[in-house]
Amino acid sequence: MSDKKMAVLEKSNAEPGMELAERPVPKPREGEVRIAVRSVGIDGGVEGPFYRWEKSFHRYEPHLPQIFGHEFSGVVDAVGPDVPNWEGGERVAVEPRFSCGHCQNCREGRQNLCTEVSGFSPHGRKAIGIDKDTPGALAEYVIVPARNLYRLPDGISFDEGVFLELLAIGVHAIEASTFGVGDRVAVTGPGSAGLSALIAANEAGASEVIMIGTDVDEEMRLPTAEKMGATETRNVSAGPLTNPVDVFIEASGHESALKIAEQSTRPGGEIVQIGVYHDDRVPVDLTGLLNEEVSIQTINGRREADWRRTLALAQSVDLTPVVGPAFELTDYESGFTAEADREGIKIVLNP
Ligand SMILES: [Zn+2]
Numbered sequence: 377m378s379d380k381k382m383a384v385l386e387k388s389n390a391e392p393g394m395e396l397a398e399r400p401v402p403k404p405r406e407g408e409v410r411i412a413v414r415s416v417g418i419d420g421g422v423e424g425p426f427y428r429w430e431k432s433f434h435r436y437e438p439h440l441p442q443i444f445g446h447e448f449s450g451v452v453d454a455v456g457p458d459v460p461n462w463e464g465g466e467r468v469a470v471e472p473r474f475s476c477g478h479c480q481n482c483r484e485g486r487q488n489l490c491t492e493v494s495g496f497s498p499h500g501r502k503a504i505g506i507d508k509d510t511p512g513a514l515a516e517y518v519i520v521p522a523r524n525l526y527r528l529p530d531g532i533s534f535d536e537g538v539f540l541e542l543l544a545i546g547v548h549a550i551e552a553s554t555f556g557v558g559d560r561v562a563v564t565g566p567g568s569a570g571l572s573a574l575i576a577a578n579e580a581g582a583s584e585v586i587m588i589g590t591d592v593d594e595e596m597r598l599p600t601a602e603k604m605g606a607t608e609t610r611n612v613s614a615g616p617l618t619n620p621v622d623v624f625i626e627a628s629g630h631e632s633a634l635k636i637a638e639q640s641t642r643p644g645g646e647i648v649q650i651g652v653y654h655d656d657r658v659p660v661d662l663t664g665l666l667n668e669e670v671s672i673q674t675i676n677g678r679r680e681a682d683w684r685r686t687l688a689l690a691q692s693v694d695l696t697p698v699v700g701p702a703f704e705l706t707d708y709e710s711g712f713t714a715e716a717d718r719e720g721i722k723i724v725l726n727p
Contacts, residue, residue, distance in 0.1 A: 383727065384515035385708050388441035392429045394514070396706060399443075402511070402519045404456030409522050411468065414534035415702070416513040417447035418715045418723045420567070421652070422506065423514070427712045432654070439496065445512035446472040446505035447722075449528060449537030459522040467528040469537045469687075470520055473677060474502040474510075477523060488548075488677030501677075514705070516727045526683050529691050535702055535724050536695040539568070542722070543695075544678035544686040545650060546572025550580050551682060553623050553673050554646045557581035560621040562640055564588045564612065565628025566597035568722050569650050571604055571698050573625045578605040579689045586621065588612050588636065592718065600721060603697045616640045627651045631658055643668040650675045702726055 380401040387394045404410045418424055423444045425433050436442075452466045474495070475487035482490050495502025504520055505512020512518060528537045546569065555561070561577045563570045566589045577585050586608045587601035598609040612632065616639035624637040629651030637647045638661050647665075649672060665672070678686075698721040703711040705727040715723045 382516035383705065384443050384511075385445075385705060385725075386441050386443050386514075387426060390429065390434065390437045390440060392427070394427055394444075394708065396708075399515070401517050404454055404459075404519055406457045407459060407522055408456040408519050409452050409459060409462055409525065410454040410456075411448070411450040411470065411513070411518050411520055412453040413445075413448050413450040413513045413516060413518055413727045415449050415538045415724045415726055416445045417538040418711055418725065419447055420715055422446065424712065424715050428716065436496075439508040442508065443511040443515050444505050445514035445518070446503050447538050447541055448472075448513035448518065449534045449540075450513075450518075452525070453517060455522075462522055462525065466525075467534070467537070468525045469528050469540045470504070470513075471524040471526065471541060471678065471683065472504045472506075473524075474504070474521065475523070485680040488679055514708075514725065514727070516705075526687060529687060532690055532695075533699075535699045535726075536690070538724050539572075539695055539699050539722050540683075540686055540690055541678060542568040543572045543575060543690060544682040545569055545675065546574070546576035547686045547689070548678050548682040549573045549625055549648050549650055549673075549675045550576040551685070552675060553625075553648045554671070555580060555582075555623045558583045559623055560584040560586075560619075561623045561625065562586040562588060562617060562621045562637075563625045563627055564633035564636060565626070565630075565651055566593050566601045566609075567627065568698065570625070570627035571597075571601060571721060573627055573648075573650065574601060574604055574606055575693055576689070577623075577625075579693065584608070584621075586610065586617065588633070596718065597721065600697050612636060621645065623648060625650060629653050634658060634660070638664060638670070641668075641670050643670065646671045646673055648673045648675060698722055700724060
């Protein structure tokens with residue numbers, strides 16, 4: 377057998393940057409498939425800080441070298457043993473988190489909370505392109521468990537396909553919340569998670585969705601929120617809403633935004649927390665929330681049903697405003713610069 381090589385973008389050293397390299401094309405084992413990667417996202421909370429080698433990521437040093445890339449889409453290129461239902465040639469989006477398929481949560485469709493498969497991520501779960509023994513999609517090919525595949529509907533581009541796992545978080549937020557048709561919704565943080573929540577709320581029948589951002593969002597992200605259906609955009613400096621909403625989705629991970637949420641959710645309403653805080657503990661006015669019977673729902677990842685709903689709704693929503701610009705993998709430096717400069721919502725590279 378010939379040892380075919382592929383181009384990868386690898387991080388080998390504990391310093392800023394990544395390097396193009398050649399590695400053997402991997403072979404799928406039992407239960408796995410090989411994906412020819414067509415599009416891979418740069419996550420401002422994962423690949424971006426790894427690339428810049430930000431201090432909070434230095435604990436990863438013993439894991440280098442690593443090929444990152446956990447948001448991606450592509451074509452099934454080779455199928456390992458014991459993989460029914462996939463033949464090769466199918467266009468797919470991919471759930472990046474591993475799950476065992478047999479723990480209680482997996483069996484109940486909550487594979488996002490699998491209790492069996494542990495990994496390096498802060499939430500303790502293993503993910504493609506993050507854990508040491510699972511090279512990611514900043515490469516021409518990547519190996520993934522067949523159970524993590526979702527067929528990409530016709531009419532959804534590979535670049536848009538990258539956004540589906542993010543959109544599924546927004547769908548999860550709405551599905552898991554007390555949201556009902558006609559409810560008024562506010563969202564803090566117009567990044568990919570917040571915009572996904574906005575899209576999901578609109579599709580689910582919100583009467584109003586208010587997107588709240590900061591000064592750096594005024595130029596691009598708040599106007600993008602308008603394009604994606606926000607009925608109002610505002611700067612967080614304007615303070616709490618005068619007309620509190622039924623469901624407040626906090627997608628920024630900033631303490632100040634949670635404070636606005638506490639003051640802007642109606643009695644009996646709900647705060648949905650998607651944003652990840654950098655500090656482990658965050659002050660919450662629990663007594664204030666208790667007095668008004670405001671509940672807090674936390675969201676982590678996507679469940680099986682969220683993927684199904686996301687694939688359905690993605691066919692009727694134009695996702696192009698939230699995807700791109702796109703760069704060739706070899707032009708990765710431009711891609712990471714664009715991500716650092718907040719030039720788009722979801723910057724993608726095309727291997
Ligand atoms: Zn499990």
